[in-house]
Amino acid sequence: QVYLVESGGGLVQAGGSLKLSCRASGRTFSTDLMGWFRQAPGKEREFVAAIRWSGDNTLYADSVKGRFTMSRDNDKIEVYLQMNSLKPEDTAVYYCAASKVRGLRTGERDYDYWGQGTQVTVSA
Secondary structure (H helix, E strand, C coil): CEEEEEECCEEEECCCCEEEEEEEEECHHHCCEEEEEEECCCCCCEEEEEEECCCCCEEECCCCCCCEEEEEECCCCEEEEEECCCCHHHCEEEEEEEECCCCCCCCHHHCCEECCCEEEEEEC
16 A cells, blocks of 8 residues: 655645645555646546656646646655646646556556645636
């Protein structure tokens, strides 16, 4: 089992920044990939970004490319999502997820473990 705890959400004005953190614990050695997803009210959960525990490759949704940056700290077993130039449409609950699948993946079904989520609200 892998446990994920997100933090860093909050209320910010459009154009502002927030940094989300996700701390992983448990059998983290069984995972290869970490991702961030989000779910806005009335919408399905969608992929935001992904990073592997090894290597330098990251993957982003087109809607956040150039504004969001995902990074990791292998010693702390944490991943982060730096969100800049936030827009009202970025408002959502943001979830951290871990996958045992090798390689960068964007589908929810490829992820095995999920955090509880953290609310991000961007005001106009």
